[in-house]
Amino acid sequence: MSATAVNASASRVIRRKIADAAFQTFCVVVTFVALLALAAILWSLLSQGLGGLNLDVFTKSTPAPGSVGGLANAIVGSILMCLLAMVIANVVGVLAGTWLAEYAGKSRYGSVVRFLNDVLLSAPSILIGLFVYELLVAPFKGFSGFAGAVALALLAVPVITRTTEDVLSLQPAPLREAGVALGAPLSFIIQTVLWRSARSGMLTGALLAFARISGETAPLLFTALNNQFFSVDLSHPTANLPVVIFQFALSAYDDWRRLAWAGALLIAAAVLGVTLLARAIAKEPRRS
Structure with missing residues (x-):
């Protein structure tokens, strides 16, 4: 060289x-x-x-400026709307993800549904809120917690759908073949074998979807709005932590701003706890 x-x-x-x-x-x-x-x-x-943070935060409703109060109504309203949203999202997302994994395959219709799910997965939350406003708020001439729950569900559905499809696709083919060999229909195999085998991954997807929607503000401004009083009736405007934080943080009152910081800390702690739980479930050793 x-x-x-x-x-x-x-x-x-x-x-x-x-x-x-x-x-x-x-x-x-x-x-x-x-x-x-x-x-x-x-x-x-x-x-x-x-x-x-103090006991009043968990026991009293949002106050008028200069008054003693807390975030009890907003905490309860957020929990109710998120729980209802997760019920809707889990039913739709699990069934949609199951169909994509077990029935759609590589068909053209399945590819279209996957593409639309990906679009919805990355859609700005404010657009979802505006859509639900035109669908459930404007026609009924009133804000409601139900509309807020639907908006949050639309944000959670694509996460659960994608997770369910991916987890079911990872299940070994012999599980399906064994059920077919015994003469069981595919629907029975999915319910009794595949869902049980993939439940840890599906639960992880649900927890991650809950973590995403728990702090959303924009959709709730268009749908649930807010309520200064304690109420569990979701057919009317419903108090919730994200909107209360948004309104109180922009106010000129120190007591409101302190409550806004306390609410932000509660949401951050809830999201952190749910995320850690999801990671712990995802790392759970698979049973043979």
Whole structure:
């Protein structure tokens, strides 16, 4: 090998090492910036939110400016709407995901449904809220918790659908073949074998969908709006944490802003808890 070739090879090695070092440095710097931003958010949330937490937050309704109050009505309203939304989303999402995994296959219709599900998965939540407003609010001339639950369900459905399809697709083919060999119809195999085998993954998808919708504000501004009083009647405007946080955080009253920080901390804690639970379920060892 000539000296020129040796020098060219050594030069390429040096350039590759420099490029690799530069790329690693860039990754470290970007990661540090992201962690620094996350730490700043968590610090502000904890420093501001912990100061507003007390027993009144969980026992009293949202107050007038300068009055003693809490977030009890907003907490209950959020829980009711999220639970109703998850019931709707689980029924639709599990059935849609099951159809895509077990019946649609690679058909053209199945591909269209998957594409539409992906579009809905990335759709801005404010558009979902506007759609439900035109569908369930404007025709009935009133905001309601039911409309808010439907809007949240539309945000959760594509997450559950995608997760259900992926989890069922990962189930081994011998499970289906064994059921068919015994003469069982596919619908019976899905209900008694595949759903049981994939329940951990399906539950994880449901928890992740719940974590996504628990802090949504834009759809609820168009549908549930808010209610200053305690009520479990979802046929009327319903109090909820995201909208209360949005309104109180923009106010000029210190007591309202403290409640807004406390509500933000509650939502963050709920999302963190649900996410950790979903990760724990996902890491659960599969039974043979």
